[in-house]
Amino acid sequence: MRNISWRHFDFWLLGSVAFLTVFGVTMISSAIAGNIELVEANTVLKQIIFAGIGFVVLIITAMIDYRYWGALSSFLYLAMVGALGVLFIFGNALFGSSRWFSLGPILIQPSEFAKIVIILILANFFSQNIDNIKKPMTVLRSLVITFFIIIWIILQPDLSTSIVILVLWFSLLWASGLDIKMLLIAGGASIGVLGIGLPLFLLNYDPENTAGLIKPYQLDRVINFLFPDSNARYGADYNVQQALISIGSGGWFGKGYNSGTQVQLRFLKVRHSDFIFSALSEEFGFVGAIVVIAILAFIIARCLRAARLSSDTYGALIAYGAATLISFQTIVNIGMNLRLLPVTGLTLPFVSYGGSSLITLFIAIGLVESVLLRHKSLEF
Template identity: 40%
Template sequence: MARVWRNFDWTLLGITLVMLVIGVVMVRSATINTPGLEDMVRRQITFCLVGLVILFVAASVDYTLVATAPTLTYLILVGLLALVEIVGMTQGGAQRWVEIGLAVQPSELAKILVVIILARFLADREQAIRRISTYLGAVLLLALPLVLIYLQPDLGTTLSIAFAGGVMLLIAGLPLIYAALTGVAAAAVAPLAWLSMQDYMRNRILLFLNPAGNPDDFYNVNQALISIGNGGILGQGLFHGSQSQLHFLRVRHTDFIFSVIAEELGFVGAVIVLVLFILLLLRLLRIADLARDSFGRLLVIGMTSIIFFQAAVNIGMNLNLLPVTGKPLPFISYGGSSLLIFMLSIGLAESVAMRYRKLEF
């Protein structure tokens, strides 16, 4: 057992720890002197500590064991997502939580479980990846969870899992003609998807395309841009951001924490965060490259894709380069379910890294 720990990626762990520390400090800055949010920092620290335990436990387990019963895992996941539709709790206008002793958000769990199940499906069909049956099977496997998550409604998580699934299919060797056909099909159903969206989803997209059309709704994005502009090169100083500390910027501890970083730590602080994400993604891609089997490689690729997608979307909406989606910045924004799932992802990636070569006796 001690031998496998020699390959533990301590650099990846170090990058993750730095991001967690930055997250705790910035959550503190974003919630200081804010009635009702006084307990956020303590809770974030607790999430980080629990996440580290999850990371090391996941790393200690052979990653091949997590897909021992993919059919049963899939049925449990679909059951939890369906349960949300029946008895789910509503918060912030979305029905995404179920109460099973504690509040659980199945859509967050779906991020990792769908990746595990799809990775196992594709790895088992490595020699038949070019068959239309493999492609259709993968699409059907993805479709049911995605529809259930979309109906909560949770467009951001739906897109992140769909993106990861698409990347995994391409890395597995999906013929490009299938990808092209998928694109054509997506374009064909786009009008139907637009009509099926909740009003707030359409409003966010329209607001992005035409901010002047509704200045009141554009308020928070505008405050985020002001915050980033106020930061300059070195920032206004930790705990001294004008837009964040005077509470002009809303949901600053979750969706718009990147704007707080840019305002208080400046361009330099924002670049440091971006560099940390790049380094994290590169370490994960290195592990995927080292993986000894297709399952391990696809598992890490899927998790890397979700982290990349969510970070890019969050930063993009802070810069008004993408519509607001309500997705937190991985490892940095306040949040329990999301942070724990990302820590589990890092732990599973470490498990792949630790076992990239078979033990010799």
């Protein structure tokens, strides 16, 4: 093991993450006020515990040389596919859900960890095959690797996590030097497939068949996003409408902590997780929302900096993958809050409530720090 230099540890990154996490806990505390069930479930305390665990995990991950994960790549892959497969096949019988492992009161969501695992596996694959990246066979192999992870998650069914994994695959492929010609051909092909497939799908779509891959509520969400019914009082569009009212009524500086009427009187739904961005926009206004976006942008930038500083391709792709993960979740979540994207269950990184999601992100940051700690010193 090489000597690691803690001088290279990115305290700015850790500081930003810590700040957002603490802010997230405060915001959750404000958001759940008035919801007796969530207060009684010690939501805030749980998030603090998760953050504590996450911090420890982050430091441990940072200390472990990221390159060990490369050596363990095949094992990680098989373990992940196995866990997801077992959960899918036996989950319902053993835990009552195909999404969670329940260990006593703690629920573990393996698909969250699949995000980290896919970054490690694909980073390893692409760094080994970066010289052949222009060959279609390389791309195809990476897709096959991804497919065996994604298939179980789609079957759960967890569409948003599947999309995150697909995005991670594409993003890492792009960073590894995906041939732009190939991208254009693939893009043209997919447009063709969608042009034929989507009408066929919609024609054969049966809303009564809830066993299908696409649930009626998912299609509803997309339809509601595309054609919102602003008159709906309690319809599917209601939550997004209330989110917009929360954000819009925040003004420049917001209504103040614990004083957002939309949040405190519970007009805003799922305000401690999916719609926490709306909640913070209401209570802290335009300025507060900009600060949160800026800090997230800063975290992403620090991850990309790590990708550039990395001493090898593997480390660079891990840091880049972490940046992709944080960026994509941020974009999808804020886009949904601002009615730019359909409603999905993706959380706002570090701020939203959710243990698995938070720990996953802390691991990602830990990996980035691990890369930074071991980058080639530029000081000769």
